[in-house]
Amino acid sequence: MNVALFIKTLRDHRFFILGGSFLMGLFVVVFMFATNSLPMEQTKVWMDVPWIKSLITSLMGSDITGVLTPSGMATFSFTHPVMLAIMIAVVFSMASAGLVGEIDRGTIDLLASLPISRSRIYASVSAALLSCGPLMCVSLWLGAFVGRKLTGQTEIDMGNLVLVAVQFFFIFAFLCGMALGVSAMCSRRVVAITICFGAVLYAFTVNVLSAFWPALKFVSYSSFFRYYAPLKIVETQSVQWSSVAVLSIAGLVFWLAGLLVFRSRDFPAT
Amino acid sequence: MNVVEISNLAKNYGDIVALRDVSLTVPTGSRFGFLGPNGAGKSTTLRILIGLLRASGGAAKVFGMDAWTDSTKIRQRLAYLSGDARLYDGMTGTGLLRFIDRARGGGGWSEAKRLCERFELAAARKIRGYSKGMRQKLAIIQALMHKPDLLILDEPTSGLDPLMQHALYEELRGVTAEGRTVLFSSHTLSEVEQLCDRVAIVRGGRIVEAGTTESLRHRALRRIVMKRRGGFPETLALPEGMSVRSRQDGTLTGTWSGAVDPLVGWLAGLKLDDVSISQPSLEDLFATYYREQED
Numbered sequence: 034m035n036v037a038l039f040i041k042t043l044r045d046h047r048f049f050i051l052g053g054s055f056l057m058g059l060f061v062v063v064f065m066f067a068t069n070s071l072p073m074e075q076t077k078v079w080m081d082v083p084w085i086k087s088l089i090t091s092l093m094g095s096d097i098t099g100v101l102t103p104s105g106m107a108t109f110s111f112t113h114p115v116m117l118a119i120m121i122a123v124v125f126s127m128a129s130a131g132l133v134g135e136i137d138r139g140t141i142d143l144l145a146s147l148p149i150s151r152s153r154i155y156a157s158v159s160a161a162l163l164s165c166g167p168l169m170c171v172s173l174w175l176g177a178f179v180g181r182k183l184t185g186q187t188e189i190d191m192g193n194l195v196l197v198a199v200q201f202f203f204i205f206a207f208l209c210g211m212a213l214g215v216s217a218m219c220s221r222r223v224v225a226i227t228i229c230f231g232a233v234l235y236a237f238t239v240n241v242l243s244a245f246w247p248a249l250k251f252v253s254y255s256s257f258f259r260y261y262a263p264l265k266i267v268e269t270q271s272v273q274w275s276s277v278a279v280l281s282i283a284g285l286v287f288w289l290a291g292l293l294v295f296r297s298r299d300f301p302a303t
Numbered sequence: 304m305n306v307v308e309i310s311n312l313a314k315n316y317g318d319i320v321a322l323r324d325v326s327l328t329v330p331t332g333s334r335f336g337f338l339g340p341n342g343a344g345k346s347t348t349l350r351i352l353i354g355l356l357r358a359s360g361g362a363a364k365v366f367g368m369d370a371w372t373d374s375t376k377i378r379q380r381l382a383y384l385s386g387d388a389r390l391y392d393g394m395t396g397t398g399l400l401r402f403i404d405r406a407r408g409g410g411g412w413s414e415a416k417r418l419c420e421r422f423e424l425a426a427a428r429k430i431r432g433y434s435k436g437m438r439q440k441l442a443i444i445q446a447l448m449h450k451p452d453l454l455i456l457d458e459p460t461s462g463l464d465p466l467m468q469h470a471l472y473e474e475l476r477g478v479t480a481e482g483r484t485v486l487f488s489s490h491t492l493s494e495v496e497q498l499c500d501r502v503a504i505v506r507g508g509r510i511v512e513a514g515t516t517e518s519l520r521h522r523a524l525r526r527i528v529m530k531r532r533g534g535f536p537e538t539l540a541l542p543e544g545m546s547v548r549s550r551q552d553g554t555l556t557g558t559w560s561g562a563v564d565p566l567v568g569w570l571a572g573l574k575l576d577d578v579s580i581s582q583p584s585l586e587d588l589f590a591t592y593y594r595e596q597e598d
Contacts, residue, residue, distance in 0.1 A: 037405035045393065139389035143445070146353050146383035147406045150375040300355040301316070302346055302386065 035149045035157045042161035046127050050165050053123040054172040057116055061176030062183065064110035069184040087244040103186045104193050107177050108263040111197050114237075120169060120205060121233055124162065128212035129225045131158035132295065137222040141300050151296045159213055159288065166205045170198040196272050197263045203280045204261045208233075210284030214291030217298075257283065304331045306366060306453050306484045307352060313360035314347050314508075321347045322508040325361070329486055329501070334479050336499030336516070337488040344508040345488040346386050349455050352486075353383050365453065382449060386457035386488070388442030396426030396433070396441050403445045411448040418444040421470060435462040443471060447478075454478060454485045460494055472498050492588075504588070512588075519588055525559040526587050529570070530577040542569045548587070558587045 043050070110116060132155070135141040144154060174194055181189045212229050219225040236256040243253035253259050260276035307329035314322040322344045329335045339345045350356040351363050354374025363370040365377045391399055400415045419426050422440040430438065439462040446454060454475070460468045475485050475498060489495050495502055496516060503513035512519060527545075529535075534553045541547065544561035559566050559580075570578055 035406055037402055041402055045391075139385070139387060140391060142355065142383070142385035143388075143390065143403075143442075145355055146378060146381075146385075147403065148375055148379040148408075149406060297357070299357060300350070302350065 034160050035153050038144075038149065038154060038157040039161050042127070042131050042158050043164070045130065046123075046161075049123055049126060050168065053119050054165075054168050056119050057169055058172035058176035058179070060113070060116050060119070061107075061110040061173055062180040064113060065107060065177065065180030065184055065186070068106045068109065069186060084245070088241065102267075103189045104267050105264060107180070107186075107189050107194060108197055108267055110177070110180075111173060111194075111201060111263050112261065116173075121208060121230075123165065123169075124205065124208045125212050125226055125229050127162050127165070128158075128209060129216045129222045129229075131162070132213065132216040132291075133219045133222045133225045134216075136220050136300060139302075142302075145300055152292065155213070155217065155292050155295050159209070162209050162213065163206060166202045166209070169205060170202050173201060174198045190267075193267050193270060196266045196270070199272050200261060200263065200266055200277065203277045204257065207257055207260075207280040207284035207287075210286075210288035210291075214287035214289075217291035217295035305329060306331050307335075307486060308364045308367075309348070309352075309361070311361035312348065312351065312358055312363055314344075314351060314356060315359045320508055322351075322358075325505070325508070325510050327503050327510055327513050329484060331484055332479055332482045333501050334475060334485045334487060334499045336495035336502040337486060337505065338490065338492060338495055338502060339488075339505035340490050343505045345490075345505055346457055347508075348505070349383070349457050349486070349488060352455060353378065353381070380452040382446040382451040382454055384442050384446040384454075384456045384459050386461070388438060390430050390433075390438055390441060392431040393429070395429050396424060396437075399430065399441065400426065400445060400448065404448065407449055411450075414450060415444055415448040418447055418474075421474070422467060436464060436467065439463055440467065447474060450478075450481075450483070452483050454483070454487075456485065457488045458490070459487065460489070460491065468494070524583045524588060525563070525566070526581045526583045527555075527557050527559050527566075528577075528579045528581075529555045529573065529575050531555075531573065531575050542566070545569070558583055 135144055145151070149157075174191070177189070177194050178191060181187065181191065211232065212225075215228050215232075216225045219228070236258050239249060239253050240256040240258040243249035243256075257280065260273075260279050262273060262276065265273055305328040307327070309328070310326045312322055312325040313320075325344070325348060337345050337348070347356065351358050352365055352370050354371055354377065357371050366380060368377055370377065391402075394402065396419075400419075401412070404411045404415065418424075422444060424437060424440045424444065426441065430441065433441065439459070443456075443459055446456065456475075460471060463471065472494075475487070478485055487495065487499060499516055501514070502516050502519060504511050531553055535550055535555045542565055544565065545557055545559055547555060547557040549556045553576075566580075
């Protein structure tokens, strides 16, 4: 890894990283306020509507009716599409700017003419991106902590939410691996971002549809959202290590494929 | 001792042949001019030397090492200025130079400060607000600041005013005076003529001529400028070896290749008011090589 490039990558995206993390934490606080203002009976009535129940189950990775506790409700915010969209935007923006963005802008000539091997360039950008994960996880947890204080929901188990944040880090890491891999293979930033968002849309659609259409259950294994089930963590009070393993291996495969391509590809003049 | 040794180098992009059978050597301590029009293959050759592109065939060695497999080691002793220098717009000039210095392991900051003064660059400003000339100066400084053994510059004077071009030429003369080497691509022949001691001419992905600037100029090519009241008719019969480059206001400019006797005989029959026969400029050589290729 090249320290100068690592720092530069973080500096280039500092407002995006800090802003994104802050927004994620803020979203959790707002969400906890909103859910706290809803009577639990109302929530239970909604859960009796089959399609709402299926939708929430697909997002949470488990049947929520049995876990309608304050902790269970708090984990909703950790899996809400808005929160995931903020995280995905930060990951895709950083991953694409650091690799394919350099090629697209033509600055790769400057970077690749320095005495830094391509593997070290790739590793430096990857390390910078991955180092944002803990900040986001802490931001989520802090959001829940502040929300708990402000709403007075003292029964929320903050220890359980640490485990959810740990699992969140692994879906973040998977997305980093995928985005870096795709970024290393493309020559246009817009193409890389389109492919990554296409993959997210596919995963989201398959995950949601499989809750309504049992025939899609088998296909849903290809959706990375399937391996992010915060409610199961609350139920079992442990990280889902099998899901962590799947996310880690899949992310690593994408990352290694990107590394192999980045090491051997041409950087033609733009 | 040669810093760069290229033999039978080829590069294809799918069906498009960018380089074919290019061979040349760049001696240590020389200022080597790499001449050719846009699309001739100059930048492709330079990018292969730096390790930005992988050759499709042949061999490219820098400091005796393979340009692709040993590219990181090579780049420790080399600096490159891209033809279209793109920089990080969000940084200040100082920030960019500091980043380059740190990424290279340090040691170039005092030289960077000297070069900023030499090229009159206000480096504290954001690059986003720089003019083309300022960007080019910054790109030149980042290439020079670590005093590399080999400087590869792709059209470095693009966007520089004549004063700064002169400053760059002086810096590059200083580089070679220290025994370091400059490989310099250009399509502006006069600057290669002014600056370089060796030259290679590339066209259509091939080297059409290589040698010292002097040896190329001393080929049997002569530059002719003739003047005659009433001008020269379009139907003027030209002897073999004579090529007209321009015809304006009674002045005909051209080049002559071959023995001098037939030229003198032909000129004697033209009833000229004035004639000058001189060494060719590289411009003339360039045009001649291209015409030969086309013929």
